[in-house]
Amino acid sequence: MYILRTKKAKQYITCIILLATLIILIGCTAPQNNSNVSNAETREASKEVAVIEISPSNSFELLKEGNARFIDDKAGIKDISLERRQTLTEGQHPFAIVVSCSDSRIPPEIVFDQALGDLFVVRLAGNLVDSVALGSIEYAAAVLESPLIVVMGHEKCGAVIATAKGEEVPGSIDSIVRIIQPSVEKVKAMGVAGDELYEKATDENILNSIEEIEKSPIVKELIGTGNLKILGAKYILETGEVKFFSEVD
Template sequence: MSRINGFIGRRDFLKFVGIGGVTLTAAATGSVFWYAQPAEAAASDTEPDSPDAALQKLLNGNKRFIQHKPEYPHQSQIRLQEVATVQHPFATLLSCADSRVPAEIIFDQGIGDLFDVRIAGNIVTDEALGSLEYAAALLGTPLIMVLGHERCGAVTAAVQDKPLPGKIGSFAKAIKPAVTEVKGQLGDLVENAVVANVRYQVTKLKQSELLTGLVEEGKLKIAGGRYDLDTGEVTIVT
C-alpha cells in the first residue's frame, strides 16, 4: 500500500475497506452496509496521481463550468459521510475573498476536493502560509494555486494608494510591490497588477523551505491563475 506522510494512501485504504466490505455486508446488519457504501463509492473515483494531473483536473472542472456542463461531483450524502472524519483534498487554493470567485463552483468540484484559503487580494500572510504548508505537508495535497481575478478591489486599492479605514489598508500594502513592478507598462494598470500580484505571491510561497522541499521532491506544484469575471475562465499565468 502506498503511504502519504506516513499514512496509508486514501485509494489503497478505500480498496482495503471495499474488499472487506463485501464480507461484512453479507453477514452484518443494515447499519454496517450503510457505512460500507461510502467506501465502495469512493473507490471508483479517479484521483490525480501527480501535481500536473491535479492541475489538469482543476482546469477540466473550470472548462465544464464555462461550458455550462457541470457534473457537481462529490456533493451527495455518501460523500458527506466519506469525508466526515478525514480529508484528502487534491488541490489547495489561495484565492481572493471576493464573493464572485467561489472555488468549488468555478472549478466544478465538491465536498473535500479543495482546501480553500481565502483572503482579500490573495496575499501571502504568515497565517495563510501556515495553512498552505499544512495542506501540502500534512494532507499531502499535490497542488497549490494562487488565484487572482479580474477587477480585483484589493488590487485597485493598492493602485489608487489612498488612505483606508481600519485595517483595510493592510492588504493593499501587501500588494504594492506588484503594482510598482508594472507601473509604466502598456495596458490597464489594475489588470496588469492583478497578474503581477499573482506572480509576486507565488514567488513568496516559493520562499518557504517546507513548500520548496516538496516541489523539489516532485510532490508539489505551485501555480498561479487569473479568473475572468466576465467569462468564468481561469488562465494560468505562472
C-alpha cells in the same frame, strides 16, 4: 373436547409455519448484508486508490476539466449527501490547494466545479499570503499531501485598483494595500497606466504571492521532491475562464 384439541393443533401448526418462514427470511437477508459490507469495503478501497494515484499533473487536469464544465454551464451534480458527509468525517484528501481572493464572484469550488472535500481553499483579499495563510498552505501540502497549489487572482481586483489609485483606506484595509504596493510600483516603473496598470499589477501580485509561498522550507522541500507544483492563474469575470500562467508537465 375433540374440537378444542383440534383448534389447539391448528394453532400449533400455524406457529410452526410462522417460525419456519422467519428462519427462511433471516437466511435470505444474510447474504445481502454481507454484500453491503463488501460494497462498502470496495468503495473505501477505491477512495484509497484515488488518493494514492493523485499527482500534480492529474490535479491540474481535474481543475481544467472542472473549469471547462463551469464555462459551458455543464457543472456536475455534487454529492452533498449524508453518506458523503459521513465519509468526510474520517478525513480529507483535497487534490489541490487554491489560494484566491475573497471576492464573492470567484468561489473556487464553483469556478472549478468541485465538491465537498475536493479543494483546500485559502482566501484573503487580493489573494495575499501572510503567515497564517502560509501555515494553512503548508498544512495542506505536508499533512494532507495535496500535490498542487494554484494562486488565483482575478480581473478588476478591488484591492489592486485601490492600491494603484493611492486612495486612503480605513482601518486594517491599509495592511492589504501595503502588501500589494510593491507589485503596483514595479508595474508603474514600466510606464504602464490606467486599466492596463490594474491588470498587470494584478498579475504581478499573483506572482508575488507565489514567491512568498516558495520561501517556505516545507514547500521548497516538497517542490524539490517533485511531489508539489505551484501555478499562477487569473479568473476572467465575464467568461468564467481561469487562465493559468503555466502548465504542469
